[in-house]
Amino acid sequence: MSLLAFALVVLAAFIHATWNLLAKRAAHAGPAFVFTYTGVACTAYLPWVAWLIGSEAVSWSGAGMACIVVSGALHLAYSLCLQRGYQVADLSVVYPVARGSGPLLATIGALVLLGERPGIVGIAGLLAVVTGIVLISTQGRLSRFADPASRKGVHWGTTTGAAIAGYTVVDAYGIKMLGIQPVVLDWCANVVRLAMLLPWFLANRRDAMARMRGHWGLAIAVGVLSPLSYILVLSALRLGAPLSLTAPAREMSMMVGALLGAWILKESVGWGRLSGCLVMIVGVALLASA
Numbered sequence: 001m002s003l004l005a006f007a008l009v010v011l012a013a014f015i016h017a018t019w020n021l022l023a024k025r026a027a028h029a030g031p032a033f034v035f036t037y038t039g040v041a042c043t044a045y046l047p048w049v050a051w052l053i054g055s056e057a058v059s060w061s062g063a064g065m066a067c068i069v070v071s072g073a074l075h076l077a078y079s080l081c082l083q084r085g086y087q088v089a090d091l092s093v094v095y096p097v098a099r100g101s102g103p104l105l106a107t108i109g110a111l112v113l114l115g116e117r118p119g120i121v122g123i124a125g126l127l128a129v130v131t132g133i134v135l136i137s138t139q140g141r142l143s144r145f146a147d148p149a150s151r152k153g154v155h156w157g158t159t160t161g162a163a164i165a166g167y168t169v170v171d172a173y174g175i176k177m178l179g180i181q182p183v184v185l186d187w188c189a190n191v192v193r194l195a196m197l198l199p200w201f202l203a204n205r206r207d208a209m210a211r212m213r214g215h216w217g218l219a220i221a222v223g224v225l226s227p228l229s230y231i232l233v234l235s236a237l238r239l240g241a242p243l244s245l246t247a248p249a250r251e252m253s254m255m256v257g258a259l260l261g262a263w264i265l266k267e268s269v270g271w272g273r274l275s276g277c278l279v280m281i282v283g284v285a286l287l288a289s290a
Contacts, residue, residue: 040223072192
């Protein structure tokens with residue numbers, strides 16, 4: 001992975017952890033919050049997409065359109081599962097499990113569907129990242145999985161991770177194989193997601209507006225930051241970074257998210273999570289050198 005591509009992934013990780021912290025603060029708003037920040041994203045990035053289309057830097061194909069629709073559906077599943085997870089469990093459980101299981105499954109997808117073959121160093125980095133995930137999400141105590149509250153976090157985190165793996169592989173295919181511009185792919189997928197949520201919003205408009213009370217600022221921030229973090233990752237893939245290494249490398253955001261959850265949201269932290277963060281750093285360093 002080139003230094004520029006790695007720098008984009010690291011920057012994306014910090015932005016991603018930041019917007020997830022903001023989303024946690026609006027967890028009870030659920031689908032209403034997802035609909036609102038998706039609308040903000042579509043509006044905020046429209047000028048950039050319009051410029052690309054106007055400069056004829058975008059080409060359309062049936063395969064590309066199908067990729068965009070599937071991506072939008074998977075991103076919607078991801079957003080709804082993530083918000084639900086934040087409603088029933090700690091950020092420092094849901095976020096690590098989601099961000100950890102996602103790259104593991106995405107790497108498998110890259111091996112099977114994209115024909116990538118990471119070397120020994122890359123595989124070691126992936127394993128270190130997964131180990132860090134387990135330590136952070138369990139606080140170093142595997143017996144936590146027997147706790148009902150933790151199981152809820154693991155359940156929703158794993159479900160979210162499956163959606164992450166799905167859209168990561170689909171989007172990597174769109175960027176690498178179909179040549180879709182990163183910002184165009186992300187914006188069009190957001191439009192698809194907004195269209196899928198629109199019937200629900202119209203049927204529950206009054207309740208949705210009530211749930212959004214006091215959260216409009218958070219929705220604006222998430223609507224701007226969420227696409228930016230992902231566009232940076234897609235740009236790294238466009239620069240030639242392999243998905244099998246990029247997917248786990250961006251999970252540095254999981255470490256940042258766990259620390260922010262402990263620092264700002266006052267969620268518990270101990271030697272297990274701190275050890276997990278250190279293992280995560282080692283894993284990311286290995287991936288950067290692979």
